[in-house]
Amino acid sequence: MEYYNYLKSLHLIFVITWFAGLFYIVRLFVYQIEAAKMPSPEKEILQKQYKIMTYRLWYIITWPSAVLATIFAISLLCLNSGLIYADYMQVKFGFVFLLFLYHGKCQQIYSQLQNDNIKYTSGFMRLWNEGATIILFAVVFIIIVKDALNWIYGVIGIILFSVILMLGFKFYKKIRERNQS
Incomplete structure (x- = not known):
């Protein structure tokens, strides 16, 4: 048990x-998708740079960390x-399972973007970016609080937090659209 705290x-x-x-890779996905809509030569320059950045982040930091x-x-x-x-811990394992699914979906999106196959909008990616945030909040509260009744309230809080994030995203999108007009 001497090594337990080190581990x-x-x-x-x-x-x-x-x-x-995970937080940064999805942000880079947003930039890659938006770069695909730019005129040449800016489009090609940015896409090449974002592919290098996502490759390094994904395979040098994110995967080894996972x-x-x-x-x-x-x-x-x-x-x-x-x-x-x-x-x-059973509830935590459920959220960790969701985290692995999230990571796997990010791998799929990464592979598609590396092959210039854009299936999602930058708006979707901005929303997708909140998935890891929700999982992080849930796991931290479950591990710190531990009390069954409190983590049930915590999960309900996470759901409410998710709804607030979605509403905030829609509000921010409307502001962005208004400013572009």
């Missing part, structure tokens, strides 16, 4: 860098296997 610290560091990568966070999480669970049965 926990490393797990947390790589979770943070994983989320940083793998290392997972390895350290499994190590922690091996050292303290009783955590697996805690109610709050």
Whole structure:
């Protein structure tokens, strides 16, 4: 158990860098999609640069962080296997599963954009970017609070937070559209 806190610290560091990568990669997706609508030669210059940036972020920071966070999480669970049965951990595992799905979808979008296959709008990507935020809020509150009743309220709070984010996004979109007119 002497190494438990070191493993926990490393797990947390790589979770943070994983989320940083997820937050920024989707932002780069927005820029890549918007660059595709620009006139030449600006379009080609920006697309080339964004492909390099997304490649480096995805494969040098985001993927390694996801793998290392997972390895350290499994190590922690091996050292303290009783955590697996805690109610709050079951809920956390659900959100971590959603995080892996989110990461997988980002991989798919990344691959499409690297091949100049644009299937989503920049508006969708701005909204998609909030997915990682919602998962992060949920996991942090579940892990810190742990009390069943409080994390149930926390999940309800996350849903309300999501609704507020969506409304804020729509409000911001209207302001942007008005300013472009």
